């Protein structure tokens with residue numbers, strides 16, 4: 087209502103309009119549109135629900151997991167309270183050990199599925215490698231402990247005598263934590279609780295992010311360099327031949343991943359077709375066979391092949407809509423074929439290049455299976471590390487932190503692209 | 516229209532043929548000469564090969580056979596960008612990613628002109644088409660008529676001697692089209708450039724051109740100034756294609772010099788001027804313009820043959836009356852009379868007698 091008043095107060099003063107039966111025009115229009123809106127909602131509803139349940143919700147969950155930290159709070163409420171007064175120097179006093187004892191005893195009485203000591207061990211192990219065995223060994227013996235508890239605990243496992251474990255318990259005894267992000271950026275806490283860089287030999291993730299970025303850029307450029315001429319060729323040939331050739335471009339979509347990968351291995355390995363050929367025609371010596379697979383080269387070659395259609399399709403659909411008359415006009419105005427291409431044709435393909443580039447880049451930055459199969463050690467990307475933490479090391483918090491950083495990174499790049507080029511100029515097809 | 520004398524025109528097509536598929540000829544033996552400064556229009560139905568001819572002249576298609584000369588030099592092997600021919604395309608082909616000013620600057624930049632020269636020429640060209648205030652707009656921000664003007668300015672800005680236009684006004688509404696027809700002819704004459712203009716609109720061709728080449732089936736059917744084309748079409752196709760036209764079919768009965776007598780299929784006898792008929796007994800289609808049909812006997816020669824007609828429909832059009840008649844079995848015979856005080860307004864069902872000057876009734880080939 088206030089908005090209606092505002093528009094009516096606008097300079098060219100207009101009277102409120104009514105329909106023939108006296109309802110305000112605005113209301114009548116709204117009523118007429120409501121049905122259409124409901125129909126539209128019903129049509130997109132299923133997809134919307136699908137996306138919410140299987141896309142938006144898991145992403146939100148992942149982001150939550152990267153900071154969620156309930157294990158210590160749940161397992162050691164008394165200990166944390168007793169630790170409140172500890173200054174972080176030396177070992178905590180007997181009261182803290184007594185509280186720890188009480189917490190662990192209480193946990194033993196809980197039904198098995200609600201026990202909190204197991205998760206506590208896993209959680210502490212992320213921060214300190216021996217912590218899990220210390221916890222489990224202690225919890226098996228805790229029933230027989232007698233005061234003074236500090237000696238009993240230190241007898242059960244030497245780790246209880248180390249201030250570091252206590253510092254971790256105190257620091258991470260909060261429902262939310264930053265520690266996964268600290269680890270994901272190759273950092274750690276020092277004794278005073280400051281965030282510092284890890285020793286060089288234990289830094290992995292930052293350089294892995296860098297490598298992922300570089301590989302993705304290389305792949306994007308390769309698909310562009312190979313895809314642009316193909317798309318141009320396709321767009322300028324009669325439809326029936328173009329369709330036939332398009333099938334050849336789309337072929338990677340239709341072959342099974344394993345078949346494709348085996349083909350790459352047959353071709354590219356040290357004893358593979360290409361190396362054999364080069365050795366046989368004497369271009370390289372037997373000792374200097376080129377390694378083209380299980381390294382970055384392998385990742386780039388295979389992913390360029392797989393992602394080529396994502397570049398060719400938007401380019402093709404943009405080029406199809408550029409009439410020949412533009413190039414002809416440029417030539418009739420005196421431009422050489424090259425100038426006509428560079429100054430008139432090429433700029434009009436930019437929406438396609440942008441769309442293809444964004445597609446290929448975003449897909450490849452999160453690509454997982456191909457680098458895992460043909461990338462070896464040096465061709466691994468950040469997604470492989472995420473998968474390792476999900477499947478093997480079972481550090482889901484760290485995986486979530488890495489995943490969230492990847493997601494935010496992609497969003498930032500997209501935002502940058504939008505600022506520089508304008509996303510509304512993208513043409514996906 | 517003999518070939519040798521015509522070879523010294525500014526633009527010459529000499530025995531040009533064109534085939535796209537190696538099976539059919541789209542252009543069949545085209546001979547054409549355009550004088551310097553002439554405004555020549557290629558007129559013809561869609562698919563008659565007009566665009567193909569223009570594209571061969573511009574260099575975007577190669578002639579399968581024959582030679583094209585520009586200012587006496589054969590240009591078959593000169594690439595398009597070296598021909599220096601200005602061109603206006605049907606969809607204007609303004610570069611969408613450049614402003615109007617940049618569009619006009621383009622031909623000057625590729626010719627290596629300095630910035631101040633360019634700006635001077637661009638302003639002059641824009642003023643010429645009354646678009647001086649639009650240099651910073653993008654083509655998409657202009658109306659169809661404005662885009663048309665810019666396309667024209669761009670084709671002229673580098674001062675070519677020859678300009679080609681392929682149905683440049685096809686996308687405009689009637690009023691704008693008529694206005695632009697006038698503008699284009701004025702500019703072409705003021706600048707003294709040679710223009711080859713393609714259209715399928717005969718009014719456009721008649722009002723704009725010095726000469727019109729009527730195309731059909733890959734051949735020039737007639738090449739003449741507009742008045743000759745309208746008043747003296749040399750075959751049935753041209754008569755039908757240009758202006759409104761009444762036709763009657765019959766057999767030549769008698770030829771005596773400048774007139775002949777034709778017996779129509781219904782048995783009526785009329786006078787005609789033999790144009791495309793050679794001998795007595797030949798079938799012919801006679802053609803009469805609606806405005807040359809006369810129902811008032813006092814305006815006809817005493818010995819003129821007249822013919823019975825039944826009025827089918829009378830349409831009052833303000834300045835003229837349009838009367839549809841049934842003549843010798845043809846129910847679509849049109850008579851156009853000026854709205855004068857003494858003019859009779861016929862009613863459907865009236866039986867009248869009509870006639871014409873023998874020179875206005877042309878006996879052509881049987882269509």
Ligand SMILES: Nc1ncnc2c1ncn2[C@@H]1O[C@H](COP(=O)(O)OP(=O)(O)O)[C@@H](O)[C@H]1O
Pocket residue numbers: 535536541559560561562563564565566567568
């Ligand atoms: N690029 C082409 N390839 C094959 N056939 C063509 C091509 N361009 C035109 N044609 C054919 O040539 C004939 C003449 O076309 P065109 O010169 O465009 O006629 P107009 O401009 O008079 O309408 C048409 O039958 C058309 O189908």
Ligand SMILES: [Mg+2]
Pocket residue numbers: 565566567
């Ligand atoms: Mg055409």
